[in-house]
Structure formats: structure tokens, C-alpha cells
Amino acid sequence: xxxxxxxxxxxxxxxxxxxxxxxxxxxxxxxxxxxxxxxxxxxxxxxxxxxxxxxxxxxxxxxxxxxxxxxxxxxxxxxxxxxxxxxxxxxxxxxxxxxxxxxxxxxxxxxxxxxxxxxxxxxxxxxxxxxxxxxxxxxxxxxxxxxxxxxxxxxxxxxxxxxxxxxxxxxxxxxxxxxxxxxxxxxxxxxxxxxxxxxxxxxxxxxxxxxxxxxxxxxxxxxxxxxxxxxxxxxxxxxxxxxxxxxxxxxxxxxxxxxxxxxxxxxxxxxxxxxxxxxxxxxxxxxxxxxxxxxxxxxxxxxxxxxxxxxxxxxxxxxxxxxxxxxxxxxxxxxxxxxxxxxxxxxx
Amino acid sequence: xxxxxxxxxxxxxxxxxxxxxxxxxxxxxxxxxxxxxxxxxxxxxxxxxxxxxxxxxxxxxxxxxxxxxxxxxxxxxxxxxxxxxxxxxxxxxxxxxxxxxxxxxxxxxxxxxxxxxxxxxxxxxxxxxxxxxxxxxxxxxxxxxxxxxxxxxxxxxxxxxxxxxxxxxxxxxxxxxxxxxxxxxxxxxxxxxxxxxxxxxxxxxxxxxxxxxxxxxxxxxxxxxxxxxxxxxxxxxxxxxxxxxxxxxxxxxxxxxxxxxxxxxxxxxxxxxxxxxxxxxxxxxxxxxxxxxxxxxxxxxxxxxxxxxxxxxxxxxxxxxxxxxxxxxxxxxxxxxxxxxxxxxxxx
Numbered sequence: 001x002x003x004x005x006x007x008x009x010x011x012x013x014x015x016x017x018x019x020x021x022x023x024x025x026x027x028x029x030x031x032x033x034x035x036x037x038x039x040x041x042x043x044x045x046x047x048x049x050x051x052x053x054x055x056x057x058x059x060x061x062x063x064x065x066x067x068x069x070x071x072x073x074x075x076x077x078x079x080x081x082x083x084x085x086x087x088x089x090x091x092x093x094x095x096x097x098x099x100x101x102x103x104x105x106x107x108x109x110x111x112x113x114x115x116x117x118x119x120x121x122x123x124x125x126x127x128x129x130x131x132x133x134x135x136x137x138x139x140x141x142x143x144x145x146x147x148x149x150x151x152x153x154x155x156x157x158x159x160x161x162x163x164x165x166x167x168x169x170x171x172x173x174x175x176x177x178x179x180x181x182x183x184x185x186x187x188x189x190x191x192x193x194x195x196x197x198x199x200x201x202x203x204x205x206x207x208x209x210x211x212x213x214x215x216x217x218x219x220x221x222x223x224x225x226x227x228x229x230x231x232x233x234x235x236x237x238x239x240x241x242x243x244x245x246x247x248x249x250x251x252x253x254x255x256x257x258x259x260x261x262x263x264x265x266x267x268x269x270x271x272x273x274x275x276x277x278x279x280x281x282x283x284x285x286x287x288x289x290x291x292x293x294x295x296x297x298x299x300x301x302x303x304x305x306x307x308x309x310x311x312x313x314x315x316x317x318x319x320x321x322x323x324x325x326x327x328x329x330x331x332x333x334x335x336x337x338x339x340x341x342x343x344x345x346x347x348x
Numbered sequence: 349x350x351x352x353x354x355x356x357x358x359x360x361x362x363x364x365x366x367x368x369x370x371x372x373x374x375x376x377x378x379x380x381x382x383x384x385x386x387x388x389x390x391x392x393x394x395x396x397x398x399x400x401x402x403x404x405x406x407x408x409x410x411x412x413x414x415x416x417x418x419x420x421x422x423x424x425x426x427x428x429x430x431x432x433x434x435x436x437x438x439x440x441x442x443x444x445x446x447x448x449x450x451x452x453x454x455x456x457x458x459x460x461x462x463x464x465x466x467x468x469x470x471x472x473x474x475x476x477x478x479x480x481x482x483x484x485x486x487x488x489x490x491x492x493x494x495x496x497x498x499x500x501x502x503x504x505x506x507x508x509x510x511x512x513x514x515x516x517x518x519x520x521x522x523x524x525x526x527x528x529x530x531x532x533x534x535x536x537x538x539x540x541x542x543x544x545x546x547x548x549x550x551x552x553x554x555x556x557x558x559x560x561x562x563x564x565x566x567x568x569x570x571x572x573x574x575x576x577x578x579x580x581x582x583x584x585x586x587x588x589x590x591x592x593x594x595x596x597x598x599x600x601x602x603x604x605x606x607x608x609x610x611x612x613x614x615x616x617x618x619x620x621x622x623x624x625x626x627x628x629x630x631x632x633x634x635x636x637x638x639x640x641x642x643x644x645x646x647x648x649x650x651x652x653x654x655x656x657x658x659x660x661x662x663x664x665x666x667x668x669x670x671x672x673x674x675x676x677x678x679x680x681x682x683x684x685x686x687x688x689x690x691x692x693x694x695x696x
Contacts, residue, residue, distance in 0.1 A: 052400055056495055058448040058482045100406040100493050134406045134493075143486070145448050145493035147404055 051157055053094075053150040055086035061141035069185045069200075072111055074213040075144075076118025082239065083148035084126050085217035085292045089237040090159075092152035093222065096131040097123065100145040102138035126219055156231065158296070163234035163253035167297040169316040170306055172218050174265040175242055176281050179288025180273045181205070181212030207269045215292040221311070228305050232296035241289040242315075244339035247325055249297065256323040259316040259337065262330045286327070286337075399505055401442075401498040403434035409489030417533045417548075420459055422561040423492075424466025430587065431496035432474050433565035433640045437585040438507075440500035441570065444479040445471065448493040450486035474567055504579065506644070511582035511601035515645040517664040518654055520566050522613040523590055524629050527636025528621045529553070529560030555617045563640040569659070576653050580644035589637040590663075592687035595673055597645065604671040607664040607685065610678045634675070634685075 059065060059079055067075075080097060087094040099119060103112065123130055128148075188200035202209060217237075225232065234253055236245045242264065250257050266274075266281045274281040285291075297318055298306060306312050316328075325337040407413060407427055415423075428445060435442040447467060451460065471478055476496075511517075536548035550557060565585075573580065582601055584593045590612065598605050614622075614629040622629040633639075645666055646654060654660050664676075673685040 052497075054402075054444070054446060054480060054495070054497060056446040056448055056480055056482055056493070058450055058484050058491070058493060060450045060484055060486050060491070062487045063450075063485050096402070098402060098404040098495060100404050102406055102408045102411075102491060132402060132404055134404055136406050136408055137411050138408050138489075138491070139410045140488040141486075143406070143408070143450060143491045145404070145406055145482075147402070147446060147495040149400075149402060 049154070050151045051092075051154050053087055053090045053092040053152055053157075054147060055083055055090075055150075056145065056147040057083050057086070059144040059146075061143065066185075066189070067142070068189055070213060072114040073118035073121075076115040076120075077122045077214050078118075079144045079146050080119055080122035080126075080128070080148075081215050081217045082292060083146040084122070084128065084150075084219070085215075085237040085239070085294075087148050087150035088218055088222055089235050089294060090150070090152060091156050091222055091225075091232065091235060092150040094126055094128050094148050094150040096129050096149045098132040098147045098149075099130055100134040100136075102136045102143040104138050104140060104142070107142065126217065158232050158235045160234050160236050160249050160252035161254075162232075163249050163255050163257075163297040163318050164299075165255055165318055165320055166300050167233050167318040168300055168303060168306060168314050169246065169257055169259065169295070169297055169318060170312050170314050171238070171242065171265065171293055171295050172221050172311055172313075173291070173293040174267045174270065175238065175291045175293060176266050176274065176284030176288050177208045177211035177270040178215060178290035178292075179212075179241075179284045180270050180277065180279070180281070181208035181210075182288075182290070183277055183279075184208060184273060185212065205269070205273065207267060208273055212290065215290065217292055218294050221294050224309075224311065228302075228309070230298050230302045230305060232298050235294055235296040238291045238293045238295055239289055240339070241285075241287040242291075242295065243286040243327075243337045244289070245295045247337055247339050249295065250318075250321075250325050253297075253318075254321055256319040256321050257316055257325050257337075258319055258323075258328055258334075259326070260328050263313060263315040265313040265315075397502070398499045399440075399502050401435055401438045401440040401500055401505075402495060403431055403438075403498075404493065404495040405431050405434070407492040407494075409491065414533075414537070415490070416537055418561060420462040421466035421469075424463040424468075425470045425562050426466075427492045427494050428467055428470035428474075428476070428496075429563050429565045430640060431494040432470070432476065432498075432567070433563075433585040433587070433642075435496050435498035436566055436570055437583050437642060438498070438500060439504050439570055439573075439580065439583060440498040442474055442476050442496050442498040444477050444497045446480040446495045446497075447478060448482040448484075450484045450491040452486050452488060452490070455490065474565065506580045506583045508582050508584050508597050508600035509602075510580075511597050511603050511605075511645040511666045512647075513603055513666055513668055514648050515581050515666040516648055516651060516654060516662050517594065517605055517607065517643070517645055517666060518660050518662050519586070519590065519613065519641055519643050520569050520659055520661075521639070521641040522615045522618065523586065523639045523641060524614050524622065524632030524636050525556045525559035525618040526563060526638035526640075527560075527589075527632040528618050528625065528627075528629070529556035529558075530636075530638070531625055531627075532556060532621060533560065553617070553621065555615060556621055560638065563638065565640055566642050569642050572657075572659065576650075576657070578646050578650045578653060580646050583642055583644040586639045586641045586643055587637055588687070589633075589635040590639075590643065591634040591675075591685045592637070593643045595685055595687050597643065598666075598669075598673050601645075601666075602669055604667040604669050605664055605673050605685075606667055606671075606676055606682075607674070608676050611661060611663040613661040613663075 065075055084094045191198055192200055234249045236248055238245050246257055261282050264282055264285050271281045274284055306314055327335045327337055413423055432442045539546055540548055582597045584596055586593050594605055609630050612630055612633050614633055619629045622632055654662055675683045675685055
């Protein structure tokens with residue numbers, strides 16, 4: 001009506017990261033309390049001795065989740081988990097969240113109750129209070145926005161930018177399961193759509209399904225590292241796939257890295273299902289995303305301690321920037337890492 | 349697919365406030381740092397000497413705004429303003445925001461740039477840093493979620509719950525303009541839809557249009573009250589209409605109130621347009637909403653100071669709970685206040 005159209009650049013030309021960079025690159029932080037703004041897993045605000053860590057995520061039906069196979073309780077749990085994961089990735093402890101939702105009237109009160117039961121379960125598990133939010137209607141799908149707030153001692157905060165040459169590159173847990181779980185769910189959805197008489201065959205795939213539907217943010221790693229006397233030099237959570245996150249750390253830190261394929265931790269269940277789908281499990285780990293494990297770098301002096309810990313895998317090391325970011329395969333070949341992970345703006 | 353349907357309660361049966369109450373009434377705050385959770389304009393978190401104030405809002409296309417007549421720059425400005433308004437309503441100072449958006453590919457980069465130019469303008473005006481957010485795709489409309497974070501000295505925080513009998517009930521600025529501005533926009537939209545050859549007639553209505561499209565959060569009131577030596581006993585921002593907000597204060601404080609119709613501040617432009625629409629301007633003020641002025645109570649000792657200030661109108665006083673919440677008309681009739689304001693869940 002009152003709109004004026006001139007040149008037009010498609011969002012897909014930039015991708016999510018490009019768009020964020022474009023929209024935020026002119027920001028100059030003005031307040032003394034704004035320690036870290038856009039550009040890390042979470043913002044850091046210093047109101048006094050302890051720093052406040054704030055992170056926010058939006059989940060959109062049809063983009064981030066499919067209610068055809070995602071139970072609402074799991075969705076509520078996941079919406080909180082993925083935000084807390086960002087707080088942990090700052091080496092911080094989450095304390096509060098706000099939860100905003102937009103829902104259409106196709107949702108009943110019982111459906112929302114189910115959703116919130118998952119939200120509260122996640123809050124309880126992580127010792128977090130729900131302290132605010134907004135509830136509004138939507139003409140179409142279900143939209144969720146969560147802000148997580150946490151605290152950290154100034155000297156303990158870990159950014160993406162602290163990785164140094166020769167540091168070890170480490171990852172918690174195992175990777176690729178969330179992605180292969182999603183493939184399984186999508187396959188069974190197709191089967192069901194073609195013939196609703198056929199019941200979905202999800203038996204015996206608990207692990208990969210749970211990794212997709214109900215991911216656990218790594219609450220245990222922050223105290224574990226403290227106990228081990230290790231302060232990561234850089235850290236990030238794996239939401240977009242190992243390759244993408246490793247590139248983030250290297251870019252922010254001005255370094256390169258080598259990741260050894262054979263060192264990437266993959267669960268047996270993931271490997272078996274990947275084989276069924278004829279995908280390399282390492283592709284799932286590198287590009288699948290949604291694992292919500294922590295990727296971090298640590299001084300080489302921590303090698304023995306990290307090596308001995310079953311929750312952590314050393315998957316490579318940090319190199320000079322000019323060496324680039326590489327994957328070294330089992331056969332000894334070297335490939336440049338590329339970020340093919342989850343890109344919300346390219347999704348249909 | 350895997351869904352199990354049982355009894356069904358429609359969200360519309362509860363309304364927004366009922367739903368929030370239902371979903372949050374079992375919360376027990378666990379952290380020492382969670383001073384105030386759900387139930388006020390913002391959550392209060394105490395990390396040290398200064399308290400952290402956090403507020404969040406979600407704006408959904410087709411529910412909260414119509415892109416047919418809302419310029420994107422104004423929308424960005426408004427999305428920030430309405431959140432900061434909640435921070436001011438705590439007698440606090442906003443310092444940071446996070447901004448999350450979901451957009452479909454019908455939006456161009458230029459369109460988002462326009463939106464963000466409004467966001468940054470509001471940030472600049474209020475001395476606020478954008479410190480985070482999320483950008484994702486949506487299959488349909490445009491969804492915006494903002495979290496505002498502010499700080500306040502512990503002894504200065506003002507809740508909705510502090511109003512005392514005999515306190516003065518005061519409001520900043522004037523009311524009803526945003527609502528009547530919306531009516532004008534809707535009327536011109538209809539005219540345009542019926543006949544696109546007819547250009548919208550918005551000439552000479554700058555004030556009411558600006559109040560609707562580009563509301564200003566009352567940044568000036570917090571330092572003004574401090575300067576005047578007045579600490580409000582209760583405060584809230586007017587997003588849902590004066591009646592609804594007065595009821596919130598009374599309910600939270602366990603008191604009643606009398607509001608005098610003739611004392612409600614209404615701008616001439618509002619009154620004139622209301623007459624054209626054959627609506628009482630006081631109805632616009634009481635039930636229209638989106639004025640983003642501050643409604644507060646103060647001890648009667650502040651009467652002379654408040655009376656002398658042009659930015660503030662004394663519109664009534666706080667009574668005993670049993671007297672109820674009433675509107676006293678110009679003719680001396682008394683009506684019980686009822687909240688007929690904006691109820692997002694009832695909107696189509």
C-alpha cells in the first residue's frame with residue numbers, strides 16, 4: 001500500500017551468518033556493562049562482580065520442528081535445552097529463562113500444558129527458573145522464543161575467540177546421532193503418509209531418536225572441567241554440525257585446525273543407522289548438527305587429563321591460520337572443512 | 349501421527365491472562381538470584397548490588413501489526429519501544445536488548461535493513477545496545493521477539509503490587525491516540541481495498557498516526573520522578589488500555605481505585621478523530637491500549653508536585669479493596685472498571 005520497492009537482494013544470497021553480519025556489523029557497544037554483544041553463543045553483561053550471560057533462540061514450526069512426529073513435551077524440553085547449551089558454551093551457569101510462544105487456535109490448552117511440562121522438566125533438571133515470557137496468537141504455525149540468562153565469574157568466561165596454535169581440539173559425548181535420528185523420523189513419516197495403515201517402525205532406535213527429539217545440554221561439563229583444573233581457551237556448542245562450529249572457533253580466534261576423522265566420536269547406533277541410509281557417519285557428525293555437545297580447545301598440557309576422561313574426545317589440534325581448517329581422513333587425505341550445516345534461512 | 353487426543357479446552361475460554369496464570373501458577377523460584385518471576389512487567393534478577401531487569405515480547409504479523417500500512421522502519425522502532433516501556437515501568441534503566449526474527453522469503457534484504465534501521469534508531473534514542481538475537485525463516489508471516497534487559501538499584505525497583513489506600517493514581521502523557529490512529533489506518537485500508545485508485549487520506553493526522561505506528565517509551569519519566577523526589581508505590585506501562593492496567597495494579601496490590609473520567613488526559617487530535625468515528629475518546633483511553641504511557645501510584649504527599657507537572661495527570665486515587673475499581677463519569681455516575689483491552693489470544 002505505502003510500500004516503495006527498489007532493488008532487491010534475496011536473503012538466500014547471504015545465508016544466516018552473512019545476514020547477521022550484515023545487520024549487526026555497525027553496532028558499537030555503548031554501555032560499560034555490555035561486555036560482549038553479537039558474535040558469540042551468548043551476550044555477556046557485567047552488572048557487578050559476576051557477569052550476566054544472555055542467549056536467545058527462536059524455533060519455528062515447519063522450519064525447526066515437525067509436529068507430525070515431535071511430541072509437544074519433548075519440544076518444550078528441547079526449546080529450553082538448546083538455549084541452555086549456549087549458556088554452558090560460555091562456561092557459565094544458567095539461572096533463568098524467559099519463554100515466549102505464538103500459537104494458533106488449532107492448539108488446545110492440553111497441548112500447551114504438554115509443551116510446558118517439557119519446559120518445566122528441563123528447567124528442573126538444570127536448576128533454572130522460568131521468570132517471564134509472552135503468549136500470543138499466530139495465524140498459522142507455532143513459534144517459540146526462549147531467552148536464557150546465566151552467570152559466570154568474570155575470569156571464567158570462555159569465548160569462541162581464545163583458541164591458540166597447538167591447543168587441543170576436543171568434543172564432548174558423541175556426534176551425528178541427532179541428524180540420523182531425524183532421517184529416520186522423516187523416512188517413517190513418508191511411509192506413513194503413503195500408507196497410514198503402516199505403523200512407524202521406530203523400535204530399538206531409542207538413542208538416536210532421543211538425541212533428535214530430546215537433546216540434553218551438557219550441564220555436567222562445566223563443573224567437570226573445573227574439577228579437572230582445565231579452563232578451555234575457546235568453546236562453542238554444536239548446533240550446526242562439527243565443521244561449522246570448528247570454523248567459527250578458528251575464524252574468531254584467527255587460527256586453523258586439523259580434525260582427524262577417526263577421532264570423531266560416533267555411537268554404534270548412529271553408525272548402524274547411517275549405514276542403512278548409506279551415509280558416512282562422519283558426514284552426519286560434521287554437517288548434521290543438533291547434537292548440542294560442546295566443542296572446545298585446551299592447552300596441550302591438559303592432554304593426559306583429557307585423554308583419560310571418557311566424556312571427552314580429543315579430535316584434533318589448532319594450527320597456524322595459514323594452514324587452514326582441515327579434515328584428515330582415515331586414509332590420510334586432507335580436505336578443507338566447509339560449513340554445510342543447518343542454515344535456517346535456506347530451509348524451506 | 350503419534351498424537352493422542354483426549355479432552356480439549358479452547359484457549360479462548362481462558363484468555364491470555366488466564367492462560368498465563370494456568371501455565372505458571374505452580375512455579376516456585378529456586379535461585380536466590382530470581383527476585384521476581386512471572387507476574388510483573390519484567391523479571392528481576394539479583395546478581396549483585398544492582399538488580400537485573402528482563403522483559404520479553406513477541407510481535408506477530410497479522411496479530412500485532414499489518415504490513416499493509418505499517419512501515420518496516422516504524423515496526424522495528426516499535427518492537428524495541430514496547431519492550432523498553434516494560435523496563436521503565438519497573439523504574440529501571442534499559443541497557444541491552446536481544447532481537448529475534450522469523451521471516452519468510454517474501455522479505456528482501458532491503459526490507460530487513462529498513463526494519464533494523466528502526467531497531468537501531470530506538471536503541472540509540474534509549475542508549476541501549478543490541479547484544480544478541482536469532483534470525484530464522486518462517487513459512488508464513490513475520491514474527492519478532494525482543495528481550496530487554498535493564499538495571500536498577502535494589503531500593504528503587506517498583507512493582508505493580510505496592511499501591512496503598514489513599515495513594516494518588518497518575519498517568520503520563522495522554523491516552524487513546526494509538527487506538528484511534530489504528531482505526532484511521534484500518535478505515536483507509538478498507539477504502540483502498542475497495543478501490544485502489546483512491547489514495548489513503550492520512551493528511552493532518554500525524555499525531556495519532558505516530559502514536560500508533562511509532563510509540564515512544566517514556567524514558568524521561570524515570571529521571572523526572574527521581575528529580576521530583578517521588579518514588580512511585582506501584583507502576584505499570586499502558587499496553588492494554590488504562591482500565592486493564594489499573595485493574596492489574598489494584599489486583600496485585602489488593603486495593604480498589606476510583607478513576608475520574610474528566611481527569612483522563614486526551615489530546616485534541618484524539619478527541620476530534622474519536623468524534624468522527626462516533627466513539628467516546630475515554631473509551632479509547634480506557635480500552636484502546638498501545639499508548640505506552642506509564643500508570644503509577646504515589647503517596648498523597650506528592651500531590652502538589654505532581655499536580656504542577658505538565659507531563660503527569662492525576663486521574664484518581666486508590667481505595668479500599670472492598671470499594672472496587674471504578675470509573676466516575678463526568679455526570680457523577682460510577683461504573684465498575686472492566687478490562688476490555690487488547691487480548692492477543694482473542695484476536696483473529
